[in-house]
Amino acid sequence: MTLHVLSVLVEDKPGVLARVSSMFARRGFNIHSLAVGPSAEPGNSTMTVVVDAAEIEQVVKQLRKLINTIKITELDPAESVEREVMLVRVAADASLRGELLDAASVFKAKAVDVGATSVTFEMVGTPSKVNDFLELIRPYGLIDVVKSGWIALARDSKTRNLRAIS
Amino acid sequence: MKITVAEALIKALEFEGVEVMFGHPGGAILPAYDPLYDSPIRHILARHEQGAGHMAEGYAQATGKVGVVIATSGPGATNLVTPLANAYMDSVPIVAITGQVPTHAIGNDAFQEAHTWGISMPATKHNYLVTDPADIPDVIHEAFHLAGSGRPGPVLVDLPKNILNTEIEWHQPTGKVDLPGYKPNTKGHPLQIRAAVDLILAAERPVLYAGGGIVAAGAHAELLALAEKANLPVTTTLMARGAFPDHHPLSLGMPGMHGLYAAITAIQKSDLLIAIGARFDDRVTGDPAAFAPHAKVIHADIDPSEIGKVRTPDVPIVGDARTVLGQLIGKLDRTLDGAPAPDHAGWLETIREWQRDKVVHYQQDPAGPIKPQFVVEELYRITGGQAIVVAGVGQHQMWASQLWKYTKPRTWINSGGLGTMGYAIPAAIGAKVGMPDELVYAIDGDGCFQMTMQELTTASTEGVPVKIAVLNNNNLGMVRQWQRLFYNERFSATELTNHTPDYVKLAEAMGCVGLRAEHPSEVGPVIEKSLTINDQPVISEFRVDPDEMVFPMVPAGGSNDDVAMSLEDLK
Structure with a gap:
């Protein structure tokens, strides 16, 4: 698996997410995760698309071909901040709670709901840290997991614009 | 003065210089047909929306203008899917206007409702569902701009019936388009132009591979000029037939699955392939791994996504075919500075031998049957x-x-x-x-x-x-x-x-x-x-x-080295 993180600035028009996801489906590209929200400029949205592809050039070109796409930046993990939010409910009766809370504190995960048979954690971190925590607690019995998908920002002046070849 | 969106639509089409529309009316598009009755725009009543769509394409292909098709919601729009997909594949500029059920009924499985926007999305260059009545003049202008500029293609505008009936204040489209993500690059990068000319002058067995982009860009005169200047044999793809005169000594005719032997073989033996406005379609390449195996490739296209899609070029050039050919000619002239270009005499003679020996043939028996x-x-x-x-x-x-x-x-x-x-x-x-x-x-x-x-x-x-x-x-x-x-x-x-x-x-x-x-x-x-x-x-x-x-025939997926000239060659 070769993951590429694309930050895609798009016009905030109805259906733009459908255009992006339809293009991925039609061209047979794999989306690993996709997160979208308003960008700094009103009227635009930023999508963080994580693509599983050996070769990213054609993906970028097809994305750029969509009329509502304004700009695409490939983010280098070494030169960007990447985060993911996870909510996870894990099976835990009172006897296991302490053990789980200790593990969570190491990962800076926060217990946000505690019940008789389960604990729900919230964790914000790099996608790999989030994954590490998930694997750590998996043996206790996962009841539910939701993830936000990756979001990412380039570090100051480390943005590498992917330009169409010309 | 207030007018309905339907009236504004017809005015906007007149403003774009539309002289004829091909279509078929129906319930949801009825409001637009009423002002059309008084318009100088000619309406051709097709007997099926698919026919209307292909008529708009034929009109666009013959004239170079944007063709217009109009249909109603639901089946009217779904019958347009084939012409839209066809126009998208062949880069034919058409604008499709479709009626839609009223906005309050959208999503309720109303009579003659279809999700036209979603259905047509992968078959169009871009499409619109108009929900703000005030948008109509500018949306129509944008649609024509998108259809006809850059790499041409189909654009669909879906218009709900209640929107068509809404009154708005008419404003002439300003002529400006608000498309921050759409700025086709028409001029080739000077460094790539230089690199291309270097390859052209160094080549011993060049072939110019002309695609439909030559016709779309109106670049036939430049194509002829470059070919003659640099003594380049030219093959014209199925979409480029007519872009280069077939009777010209440098003409190779059509390449590909049923192309002419000399065209197919010249590409296979070439050491430089200059692809302009072509897309290395599978009917041209056969097995892409065996296609033009000895050739360096210059690939110029207005659509960056075509470059490197099938074959990684040595010199990629993003630009309009006519502009890029003009740049190549200019650079070639400056580089040669009065010296003659390589004449490729031996190469052209080899090609002429293939053209003499391997002709498309059939035998018409005077007694019949008719061939x-x-x-x-x-x-x-x-x-x-x-x-x-x-x-x-x-x-x-x-x-x-x-x-x-x-x-x-x-x-x-x-x-x-x-x-x-x-x-x-x-x-x-x-x-x-x-x-x-x-x-x-x-x-x-x-x-x-x-x-x-x-x-x-x-x-x-x-x-x-x-x-x-x-x-x-x-x-x-x-x-x-x-x-x-x-x-x-x-x-x-x-x-x-x-x-x-x-x-x-x-x-x-x-x-x-x-x-x-x-x-x-x-x-x-x-x-x-x-x-x-x-x-x-x-x-x-x-x-x-x-x-x-x-015949000739290269079986699907086969190597273009294996051209069958007759049934016997396939046995």
Whole structure:
């Protein structure tokens, strides 16, 4: 698996997410995760698309071909901040709670709901840290997991614009 | 002054210079048909929305203008999917206007509701569902801008009925478009132009591979100038037939699966392939790994996504074909500085030998049956090649491309990428509407003909005197050819039964003139007769040999090193 993180600035028009996801489906590209929200400029949205592809050039070109796409930046993990939010409910009766809370504190995960048979954690971190925590607690019995998908920002002046070849 | 969105739509279309629309009315689009009644825009009432869509394409391909098709919601819009997909594949600029159920009914499975926006999305360059009435003048302007600029293509505008009925304050479109993500790069990068010219001057066995982008960009004069200046043999793809004169000594004709041996082989042996406005389609390349194995590649296209999609070029150039060719010519002149370009004499002589030795051949027995190739050659001879030729898809299309000597762009119209059977009749009608003073001769097969023959009524009632030659072999000829070659002659579902329909009676029933040739001696006279009738559409049926096959042939997915010139070569 070769993951590429694309930050895609798009016009905030109805259906733009459908255009992006339809293009991925039609061209047979794999989306690993996709997160979208308003960008700094009103009227635009930023999508963080994580693509599983050996070769990213054609993906970028097809994305750029969509009329509502304004700009695409490939983010280098070494030169960007990447985060993911996870909510996870894990099976835990009172006897296991302490053990789980200790593990969570190491990962800076926060217990946000505690019940008789389960604990729900919230964790914000790099996608790999989030994954590490998930694997750590998996043996206790996962009841539910939701993830936000990756979001990412380039570090100051480390943005590498992917330009169409010309 | 307040006017309805429907009235604004028609005004906006008039503002874009639209002179004709092809369409079919219905409930949701009714408000737009009312102001159309008073408009100078001519409306051609097709008998099926698919026909209307192909008419708009034929019009666009013949004239270079944006074609317009209008249809209602639901089935009206879904019937347009094939023309949209066809236009997208062949980069034909059309704008489709569709009615939609009222906004409050959208999503409720209302009568004649279809999710047109979603259905048409992957078949269009861009599409709109208009929900703000005030947007209409600018949306129409944007739609025309998108359809006709950059890499041309289809754009659809979906208009809910209540929006069409809403009153707005009319404002003339400003002419500006607000498309921050759409700025096609038309000029090639100077460094790449220099690199390309260096490769061209260093090449010993160059081939210029001209695609449909030459026609779209109107770059035929520049193509000829570059070819002559640098002594480059030119192959024209199915979408580029006519972009380079076939009688020119540097012309190779069509490449690909049913291309000419010299064109296919020149590409295979070349050390430099200069692709302009072409996309390395699988019908050209065969097995891409075995395609032009010794060639360096210069690839120029207005669409960056085509570059590197199939073949990684040595010199990529993003730009408009005409601009880039102009840049290449300029740079070549400056680099040569009066010195002659390499003459490639040996290479051109080798090509001429292939052209002499490996010709497309058939044998017309005077006793019959009529060979389909003979009909195409007779049509060419009798018309002097002075016609816009329109084809459907299949054997007849390949013969019409192989055997006709095209000399001008936009005189060959066909469905290349999507391979849409039934394209010829409606596309010919559209072409004739756009070019009423030209002879428009469709060369069709009987399978294709029966897919869209209801449009004969459109041609006769709207006064569009197209001429259609039906090469009737009573079979789905190309499919039959594959069954013969690859499926042990098991002719499953390819026979179209014995001379049904009766094409002469059918033509007459549809308000056209019907002619028939059953014997080789009748072919010439029937063609000549067809040329004397110019106030009605003329359908000429030629009963041709069903066993005739298209050669040369490179079997699908095979290497272009293995060109079969006849059935024997495939055994």
